[in-house]
Amino acid sequence: xxxxxxxxxxxxxxxxxxxxxxxKDDKNKGTQHKRVTxxxxxxxxxxxxxxxxxxxxxxxxxxxxxxxxxxxxxVNLADAFEKEGISAFxxxxxxxxxxxxxxxxxxxxxxxxxLRAIVxxxxxxxxxxxxxxxxxxxxxxxxxxxxSYKDVDAVVNISGRFNLERGIEGRLGxxxxxxxxHDGFIDVRNRKDNSFIASILLGTLKSPLNLxxxxxxxxxxxx
Numbered sequence: 001x002x003x004x005x006x007x008x009x010x011x012x013x014x015x016x017x018x019x020x021x022x023x024k025d026d027k028n029k030g031t032q033h034k035r036v037t038x039x040x041x042x043x044x045x046x047x048x049x050x051x052x053x054x055x056x057x058x059x060x061x062x063x064x065x066x067x068x069x070x071x072x073x074x075v076n077l078a079d080a081f082e083k084e085g086i087s088a089f090x091x092x093x094x095x096x097x098x099x100x101x102x103x104x105x106x107x108x109x110x111x112x113x114x115l116r117a118i119v120x121x122x123x124x125x126x127x128x129x130x131x132x133x134x135x136x137x138x139x140x141x142x143x144x145x146x147x148s149y150k151d152v153d154a155v156v157n158i159s160g161r162f163n164l165e166r167g168i169e170g171r172l173g174x175x176x177x178x179x180x181x182h183d184g185f186i187d188v189r190n191r192k193d194n195s196f197i198a199s200i201l202l203g204t205l206k207s208p209l210n211l212x213x214x215x216x217x218x219x220x221x222x223x
Contacts, residue, residue, distance in 0.1 A: 031082050040094060040117040047098040048091025048118070051082040057130040058122055061090040062115060064136025068097030073135045073158070086130070091118055105188050112145040119151065131156055
């Protein structure tokens with residue numbers, strides 16, 4: 001496996017990934033799409049789709065905020081790897097899509113734990129995790145995962161935020177801290193149609209990773 005390079009420039013993250021095709025198995029070029037379920041550390045069932053090309057290497061794809069494995073970016077990414085003969089797995093974080101659990105705003109550490117359950121599942125099946133790919137919020141999750149566990153050689157962050165302070169104020173309002181301290185919670189609503197998304201409880205503010213992205217992970221090194 002080639003060395004990955006993580007570059008931080010002007011608040012953006014860029015990753016260069018080199019694949020070693022020694023892990024590729026072209027004996028069977030047929031591809032199958034398999035529904036796979038994995039239980040996370042909280043006993044919740046995580047649902048995903050495996051694009052099985054019979055390669056030994058596997059790419060895991062993580063969706064973004066209030067999204068799912070079936071959104072166009074995740075499907076297109078999996079299809080692209082599939083065309084190259086590389087197996088890919090796209091799944092729903094707990095509380096999203098088909099997976100069990102309640103949706104929670106922020107929740108980066110919890111989603112990194114979900115990703116951990118997925119990685120361990122495929123390690124048990126003796127698959128080589130070539131790369132973890134995250135789109136939008138999922139980009140921050142894969143960075144947080146890699147900085148915590150250091151068992152994946154390549155990480156790809158697609159449009160993940162570098163610093164979420166501005167994003168939080170944009171979605172919740174500049175006075176969100178005062179509101180949540182006064183009322184004990186604050187409702188998150190869709191900026192387009194004002195529909196309800198989730199409630200943030202006062203206790204979640206005790207852990208910055210519940211609300212803010214893992215910009216500190218910019219300093220981590222990938223093997």
